[in-house]
Amino acid sequence: MDKTKMENVTNNLLNLIFHVNNKLFNHSEIVKNNAIPPSHMKVLFHLLNIKSTSVSNVAKCLDISKPNMTPIIDKLISEGFVHRYTDSQDRRKLKIELTDKAYKFLEEKKIEMKNNLSERISSLEEDDLINLDYHITEMSKIIKKIK
Structure with a gap:
């Protein structure tokens, strides 16, 4: 191109x-409806997509400094959203994963977000909704190809 x-x-x-x-x-x-700060939500949604990973990998992917990750993870653990454990292949590495409580919480957040989106686009005419749906589907196919 x-x-x-x-x-x-x-x-x-x-x-x-x-x-x-x-x-x-x-x-x-x-943010207002959450007791959890945005940085913590970013970590939860990130873990939702990758399941289990090291703390340093989350820090790197979300561009959060490692020293800032410790209090975030500690808070998520204390709230019962994250489980921390030692990597079975390398005991020096700490890994984290979501708890069942976190999966339930995130599912509720997704429903809230979907309802909010539905309310916002409800003002569109049917032709616009059909068009929007088509283009979102096509864009999603293309964006998934980005490396």
Whole structure:
């Protein structure tokens, strides 16, 4: 792809991210209804996708410093959302995984978010909803290919 087309796609994608963020997600409402800070929520949602991993891997993937990870993980453990254990292959490594309580909590959060999204897009006409669904499906297929 030539440079101009790449720049156009990049600009359009960035604009789309901003629009989705501003129009569909009310961050203050999401945070307000949580007793858990946003950084802790990021860790929970990250673990939801990868199941079990090392604390240092979570820190790296979420761009959280290792010293900041300790209190986050400690708080999540004390709240009963995360279980910490020693890696069976390398006892020097600590691994973490979600508890059943965390899975239930995150499922409730997903339902809240879906209901919120549903409410926000309910003002669209049926043709727009059909169009939106088609394009989201197609974009998802393409985005999954990104390395």
